[in-house]
Amino acid sequence: MKIVVAVKQVPARDSQLHIASSGKWIEESDLTYEINEPDAYALEAGLQLKEKHGGEVVVLCFGPERAGQTIREALAKGADRAIHIEEDRLDAYDPLSAARVMAAALKTESPDLVLTGLQSDDLGYGQTGPILAELLGLPHATIIMEVEIQPSGIRVKRELEDGWFQHVEMPLPALLTIQSGISKLRYATLMGIKKAKTKEVRKLAAAELGGAAASPVALDRIHLPERTKRTQVFEGNPKEAAARLVEKLRFEARVI
Amino acid sequence: MSILVVMEQRAGEWNRMSWETLAAAQQLAGEMKTEVSAAVLGESIGALASELSAKQLTKVYAVEHELLKEYTPDAYASVLRQLIAQAAPSLVLLPHTYQVRDFLPKLATSLGKVAVSDVVAHRVDGGQLVLVRQLFQGKVNADVRFTSDGANFASLQAGAYRADQLAAGSAAVEKFAPVLSASEIRTRPLDRFRESARAVDLGAAELIVAVGRGIKEADNIPLIQELAAAMGAELAASRPICDAGWLPMERQVGSSGQTVAPKLYMAIGISGAIQHLVGMKGARTIVAINKDANAPIFEVADYGIVGDLFQVVPELIAAFKQKS
Numbered sequence: 001m002k003i004v005v006a007v008k009q010v011p012a013r014d015s016q017l018h019i020a021s022s023g024k025w026i027e028e029s030d031l032t033y034e035i036n037e038p039d040a041y042a043l044e045a046g047l048q049l050k051e052k053h054g055g056e057v058v059v060l061c062f063g064p065e066r067a068g069q070t071i072r073e074a075l076a077k078g079a080d081r082a083i084h085i086e087e088d089r090l091d092a093y094d095p096l097s098a099a100r101v102m103a104a105a106l107k108t109e110s111p112d113l114v115l116t117g118l119q120s121d122d123l124g125y126g127q128t129g130p131i132l133a134e135l136l137g138l139p140h141a142t143i144i145m146e147v148e149i150q151p152s153g154i155r156v157k158r159e160l161e162d163g164w165f166q167h168v169e170m171p172l173p174a175l176l177t178i179q180s181g182i183s184k185l186r187y188a189t190l191m192g193i194k195k196a197k198t199k200e201v202r203k204l205a206a207a208e209l210g211g212a213a214a215s216p217v218a219l220d221r222i223h224l225p226e227r228t229k230r231t232q233v234f235e236g237n238p239k240e241a242a243a244r245l246v247e248k249l250r251f252e253a254r255v256i
Numbered sequence: 257m258s259i260l261v262v263m264e265q266r267a268g269e270w271n272r273m274s275w276e277t278l279a280a281a282q283q284l285a286g287e288m289k290t291e292v293s294a295a296v297l298g299e300s301i302g303a304l305a306s307e308l309s310a311k312q313l314t315k316v317y318a319v320e321h322e323l324l325k326e327y328t329p330d331a332y333a334s335v336l337r338q339l340i341a342q343a344a345p346s347l348v349l350l351p352h353t354y355q356v357r358d359f360l361p362k363l364a365t366s367l368g369k370v371a372v373s374d375v376v377a378h379r380v381d382g383g384q385l386v387l388v389r390q391l392f393q394g395k396v397n398a399d400v401r402f403t404s405d406g407a408n409f410a411s412l413q414a415g416a417y418r419a420d421q422l423a424a425g426s427a428a429v430e431k432f433a434p435v436l437s438a439s440e441i442r443t444r445p446l447d448r449f450r451e452s453a454r455a456v457d458l459g460a461a462e463l464i465v466a467v468g469r470g471i472k473e474a475d476n477i478p479l480i481q482e483l484a485a486a487m488g489a490e491l492a493a494s495r496p497i498c499d500a501g502w503l504p505m506e507r508q509v510g511s512s513g514q515t516v517a518p519k520l521y522m523a524i525g526i527s528g529a530i531q532h533l534v535g536m537k538g539a540r541t542i543v544a545i546n547k548d549a550n551a552p553i554f555e556v557a558d559y560g561i562v563g564d565l566f567q568v569v570p571e572l573i574a575a576f577k578q579k580s
Contacts, residue, residue, distance in 0.1 A: 016550070017395055026396065095361070096370045122392055125373050127361035130329070134365040139442035140329065142358045159512055160448065161354050163505075167446040181499025216408070217370045220399040222391060225555055233549075233560045241561045242571035245543065248559055253541040255520040256463065256487065256576075 001055035001149075004109060005046040005079065006102060006116040006128065007039040009063050009070040013121065023221045025091055035070045038117025042178040044185050045147060046115050047078045053149055056080045058109065062102055062206070064088045075196035076188035082199070083109075087206035094215040095127045102128075103135040104209035113154070114175040118143050129177035140175040141168050145182050258314075259285055260345035260407075261294040262336065264353055265304055266327070273351035275419035277412050280378075281349050282312060282423050287380045293317065295339055295432075297332065299325035305429045312425030317343065319432045323441060329359040330441045335434040336363055340407045342432070347385070352411035354511075364409045371409035372400050374530070376416045393529040394552035414511070414534045456490070456506045458514045463489035463522075466509055466536070467497055470525020470546065470565055474502040480524060483569055486576040492516070494532045510535035525565050528553030545569070 011017070011031045018027040035043075046057045059074045059082040061067050071082045085105050087093070093101070106114070114136070119126035133140035145165065146157040153171035159179055160166055188196075206212075232248065234241035249256050261281045264271035281292045295317035296304050305318035319339060323331050336359075340348065350356045352374050364371040376397070377388040387400045387410055402408040458464060465484040471477060477497075484491045491507060498508040509516055510532040521539035526532060528544070528551055536542070537556050544557035545565050554560050561568050 130361035131365045134362045166448045170443040216404045222398045231557045238567040239571045246575040255541045
């Protein structure tokens, strides 16, 4: 079974974000990057399926040169090889044009299963998976908790709202977006890190795969959210802040 | 320009976020001087369509087919493509539900469009619609515009618009019979289920203390338990805490867990990703304790302490114990 896992590199979760002078994106110079957390779970799901059923896990990553670090980490965890679609100007891509480039890179791969995280921590469109499925002509399901291989395809457990779930069956090849937190993430072993250095990373230029197309949507600017509520914030000495908060809850909000 | 709202129902029950989307569409139509129609899809949806017809709408499309009994992305995308071809809306609005997240990107892609997902607000700027959506899990907002005509798509976040502002009216119901065959539908949905009966009903709690990633380790959870006990509050958590098994799933608040509206909700070490906020922003008073002053939780908080929870929480425990 050939499994492709699409991963994205995003700013680390606890980053302090500042708006860049262009007003269209965040200041990137002082950021550290990591694998998009939902994609880490998609990779884990892919590695577990390979361990159980055999086959190959191919990492697909669309990103600038720095994303090579995320690719090496995925290879060190056990992915067999990688495809790195290199592009410095990610801001020129909307979710559709990004998925088009990724679909073009997969043309010669014919995977049985394509996995990705349910959304990215940066743009958060939550669309790359289903868009890629449509472009590749694959059936799909989103927000998946479990994947079971069956003789005629797969059976997945899909998360719904309010604590409900649903099983869905579909034939292979198929595409799934994976929910975060569904299993424990593995660490790379020393041996894995060593082996990763010899694994194949095929580099493709996004321009060769069609590049960025004219977009049906435009991002005008980004900005910090305006507060809808006036928050009374207590700073400084923890003891004093705690005492003032309890006083407010008791005598102003009257909730305790 | 005209707006089409795609409502969501399952087994004859509305997804209530649909009403928020309908109210948003009416508001937008007023601002942009246009009209709104609504569509409901299903196997037998006469009653739902007539309920819709009592709202201020131009038309209600009752889209019926036996293969729409259970939701599948293939059937929904195919049928909506047909409806859009006939109704020719310039804007299609949908609630940002799990189901919409499943089929909308597919539908938009098949029409060469990009859906603007998870919209929290809008404004009309020189006659042009500007949609506001969140980036970086709510830390940053983006203003987005459509650059081409034809059916454009947007999904609206839960709680971004108020359903109680819906205008009543009288609309004609038009039946729409799509062409759909079983061979187009590649996925087979099976029964829906819940993992286990919930022993904890957070919905009934008056006071809730909730803990998030900021707690760092399972060994630190008792600190928050002690605070909850000192306050007489129920303990709750954001998703990562339950995923890690540090607290049981039944204590999870958010879109995939419980929705709560207590008198007091105290969020400790919770940044306030939207998936969490939709589950608790109906609380009467919200307190946030977080080391990051820019955490989105402060946008909904009435009171906040910016600081290290490991220093603040012991002081809170002492203060509650002393005063009670």
